[in-house]
Amino acid sequence: MKELKYLNKYLLKYKWLLLFGTLWVIISNIFQIVPAIIVRHSIDLVADNIRIFQAFKGTPQQQDYFKVFAFGILVYAALILLMAFLRGIFLYFVRQTLIVMSRYVEYDLKNEIFEHYQTLPLSFYRRNNTGDLMNRIAEDVGRVRMYLGPAIMYGLQLITLFMMLIPFMFSKSPELTLYALSPLPFLSLSIFLVNNKMERRSEQIQKSQSRLSTFVQEAFSGIRVLKSFNREQQSLSKFESETNIYRLQSLKLTKVQSLFFPLIMGLIGISTILTVYAGSVQVIQGNLTFGNIAEFIIYVNLLTWPVTSLGWTSSLVQRAEASQKRINEFLKIQTNIVSEKNLDREIQGKLEFKNVSFTYPDTGIKALKNISFSIQPGESLAIIGTTGSGKSTVSALVSRLYDVRDGEILIDGVPIADYDLHALRTQIGYVPQDVFLFSDTIYNNIGFGLKDPEEEKVIQAAKDADVYENIMGFPNGFSTRVGERGITLSGGQKQRVSIARAIVREPKILMLDDALSAVDTKTENTILNSLKRIMQGRTTIIISHRVSSAKLANRIVVLVDGHIVEEGTHDALIAAEGMYKDLFEKQGQLDEAEAKDYDQ
Template identity: 80%
Template sequence: MKELKYLNKYLLKYKWHLILGTVFVIISNVFQIVPAQLVRSALDLVVENIRVHKALNGVSAQNTFFEVFAHGILIYAGLIVLMALLRGLFLYFVRQTLIVMSRLVEYDLKNEIYEHYQALPLSFYRRNNTGDIMNRISEDVSRVRMYLGPAIMYGLQLVTLFVMLIPVMFSISSTLTWYALSPLPLLSLSIFLVNNKIERRSEQIQKHQSKLSTFVQEAFSGIRVLKSFNRENESIKNFTKESDDYKHQSLKLTKVQSLFYPLIMGLIGLSTLLTVYAGSVEVIKGTLTFGNIAEFIIYVNLLTWPVTSLGWTTSLVQRAEASQKRINEFLNTSSNIVSQKNVERELQGKIEFKKVAFTYPDTGIKALKDISFTVNPGESLAIIGTTGSGKSTVSNLISRMYDVREGEIRIDDVAIQDYNLTSLRSQIGYVPQDVFLFSDTIHNNIGFALDDVSEDRIHQAAKDADVYDNIMAFPNGFTTRVGERGITLSGGQKQRVSIARAIVREPKILMLDDALSAVDTKTENTILNSLKRIMVGRTTIIISHRVSSAKLANKIIVLVDGNVVEEGTHESLLEKNGMYRDLYEKQNQTEEVAE
């Protein structure tokens, strides 16, 4: 229960749900116990008065006696029905308090986890896979809810019913009570063991279900590749194998589940037999009545489900504890990207790197080595280099996805760690190398960066990114849904929508991380011409492996393995006959061949 202590703050928050739920459980138990006593009284009434009725055979008073006798039985029957209806009403109240409480806590916990996820740095997402992150906010929270709802509800029912019922049973007959209760511990233990086996096999089924789902998702996502390589039959064979494994695990679970109810019914039957046997002995002795036997049989049946549920709820608590431990691992993970002085100010756009070296904490790869450069407000810098040279790391550091441990980064002569994160990032427009579009309309994807943005501003951003005509060519224009990860758009269209999303917020600092890699030369030139106007008055970082994108920049640096090997303007670098010139000539030759 140590890990589950984290949930105490929520139990305290919804304490009135818990208190009222407990009260309603107690009241519903009262309406369970009283009918058994009414049955006892009714049976005793029948047994005692049936002899009198027979003795009055042939006497005129017999009919009158029967009417009175039958009226009394009807009153008992009506009271029993009334008790059942009242119990049903209060069980409804129990669920409207305890189960509702569990749903409210589930809602709060999911929001807390999701909010915490948003605050965690990029390194967290590089260390953990998406499936595991998703499971902790869905499957694990659902298991915790089962502890907060059903486990607490049935636990309260068991405790309160035992506290209320056992003294009543012992007050009638301690011998009969011991006989009636003797099989119940065995029942609870058996259910616990069987349920644990069911849980383990259920988890195996879940794992196979996940593998099967992943296989199907990959097959459909890569259907073009499957068809291109004519591997449909191989895919069907693999699916059949995964499906057979799932079937095998399901059949193993079914075999265990088939023991569940026979075991329950067998032990309940044993308890009933012992009650009837011991009760009959007491009736013969004259210490108990037939009504007492019927009353005890009802009591045994009342205790059966709470005792049966003890094994189940114990398993629920164990699963919840394991799930909450997994949740706590992430909740206890704190972000190392924090603001030192929480500075909030409008940026001018000066960026300065002073002897910056950076090693990715999750991989140990040293991406930058002693990098220094300065970009003044309104100027532009192009960072050119081959794959793995450290270009994208620069953009990650400027947007504070990571913090440097060696050297210093300053923006407007203020250490970047001093800025309020929200304020800093809200003034940076970033076009990532790996374009991601949400499964939404083009309009909402472009306007994603702002809470309230005008139509004109979105349309202008689309025009500046040279994607406006493409959008208007769609039947639904800007209301066209782009599908999962923007699948309905071409690579170039996705990149241009991503550029429009970055510039619609009119950022002080604009970073283009290989943003034109998926467009052809003609489209690239059109976008670059638009960017000339966009870049006026704002600091721009152009990260690219294509020299053609660097021409717009006031200054160019060339990175190789995290080191600056060349620095200057386009013209001055061409004169040096260095790496930049080699890249320029090779790319020009490639473009001429392509033409």
């Protein structure tokens, strides 16, 4: 239970629901115990008066006696119905407190986990797959809720019922109580063992279901590739294989489940037989009445479900313990990206890298090796390099998706770690290399970085990114909903919407990480012409492997394997006849060929 101690703060938060729930449980138990006493009195009433009734046979008094006799039975029946009605009311109160409490805790816990997820650094998401993160916030929290709701509710019912009923039963007849209760420990143990086996089978089914869901998701996401390579039949065969595994696991579970109710009914039958036998002996000896036998049979049935649920609730607690342990593992992880001084102010845009080296903590890859450069406010810098040269790492460090350990990054002469993280990022516009659009309207995707996006700003940003005409060509314009990850848009359209999303914030520092890789030369030139105006007055970093994008910048840095090998203006680097010139000439030839193909 040590992992579940983490939930005590929520139990304390909702202590009144827990206390009132316990009170309603006790009262509902009273209303299910009292009917057994009424049944005993009614049976004893019949047993004691049936001979008197028969003695008046053939006389007028028999009918009068029957009316009195029947009225007494009717009163008892009405009382039993009243007790059942009152118990139903208080059981409703039990669920409206304890189960509602579990839903509140589920809501709070999910929010806590999701909020914590968003504070963790990018390295955390590189180490953990998305499916596992979703599983902990959905399935694991669901299992914890089952502990906080049903397990606590049935546990309280069991404890309070035993505390109230067992002493009362012993006060009536210790011997009959022992006979009646003797099969119940075996019932609880049997249910526990069967339930554990069911849980293991269920785990196998869940794993099979997970594999099946993953396969189907990949098949639908990659349907274009699937059809292009004519692999539909092979995909169907693999799907049939996975579903067959799922079917076999489900059948195994069904076989175990078929033992559940026969086991319960069998042991209840044994307990009833023992109660009737021991009670009959006591009646013959004159120690008990027939009503006592009926009363004890009802008590046995009252105890059956709580005892049966003991095995089930034990399993719920075990599952919740395992799930909470998985949740706690993530909640204990703290981000290493923290603000040292929480500096919140408007930045001018001066950016300096001083002897910065960086190694990715999750992979051990050394991306940057002792690089230094500076950008004045309003200036632009292009970082050119081949794949794996460390270009994108620069943007990740400026956005503080990672923190440097070797060297220093300054903004306006202040160490970047001193700035409040939220305040810093709101003044940075970032266009990632891997474009991600949300399953929402184009308007909301562009205005994503604004709290209350203004229509004029969104439209202007779309025009600046040269995507306005494309948007207006859609039937619903800016209200067009893009599919999952923007699948309904072309690669170039997605990239331009991403650019619009960055510039609509009017950032002080704008970073374009290979933002034009998915557009053709003509569209690239159109966007670059728009960017000339956008870049004015703000610090801009253009990260690209295409030299054409770098020509806009005041200065150009060439990265190779994490080192700066060349630095200067476009003209100066061309005159130096180094690596930059080679890239410029090679890409110039490719652009010419592309332009000819476009004209044709």
